[in-house]
Amino acid sequence: MRERMSRxxxxxxxxxxxxxxFALMGVFAKLLSQTMPSLEVVFFRNIFGVIFIAATLVKRPMKHTGGKGWLLFFRGMMGFLALLAFFYNIAHIPLGDAMTYSKTSPIFTALFAWILLKERLGTVGWTALFLGFVGILFIARPTGLILDKTAWLGIFSGAGAALAYTAVRELRNYYDTRAIVLSFMVIGTVGPLILMAISPYVDIPELDMLFGEFVIPPAGIWHYIVLMGVFATLAQFYMTKAYGVARAGVVGAVSYSNILFSILLGLFIGDPLPDLSTWIGIALIVVAGVAVAAAREGRSGS
Incomplete structure (x- = not known):
């Protein structure tokens, strides 16, 4: 019992x-977005990850059976686009709001698992989904039936990540975990390079999240790039350790603390304090996410 509590x-x-x-990564991504397009921030975020994973491959080569290449590409593409939507929102709305949208991914994961994998949701699951979507509306505050661009991108940052996570559940039967992560990192590095290369020839303001010309980072912000990469790598490493020693339901619930950290750190870089509607939305999304995780863990343990 004591050992279990210690874990x-x-x-x-x-x-x-x-x-x-993760919250600190968001802070430096927001600071970098003041001098370069979100697309370029995503490029630097991912190339740091590629270097880190490549270093691990030198010590321990990958071993897997392979196959499902199209699904591996789909996972990488969804992860890249979801991250791009997330970073675009970091640049344009308060950090806490952007983080809250991204934390809707467990809610969408449960929904996609029901649609694609035929998993049961049950009363708790459906109630949680309802609360989660109501929470999104409290944050997005649509005008009539119309949501603004950042709201749609926020929803996609959660839904796109959920599609990527759903694909991972199948891919882990075929690939080394690092190969799955690398698919996301490589596409998230090459994709921005291609989009930045064609950006001078594209003028579609509505799609500014997908395009942006490369800006040579000024000497004074290179340390921001390094810190963003370091914090992102540390976040991934310790998140993996957390899920390795404790139950997913407990760890998943604690992960919502990054919303609070993001709000507090955002205040230091000029973000406004969330209003009542946003706080209600955050609370509903957190309750929904925790309930979904608890329901799924209960089924897997039964």
Missing amino acids: IDAGIRYMLFASFM
């Missing part, structure tokens, strides 16, 4: 640290 405590500590690192 839970360690998992909570790891996830709290990972959540704080």
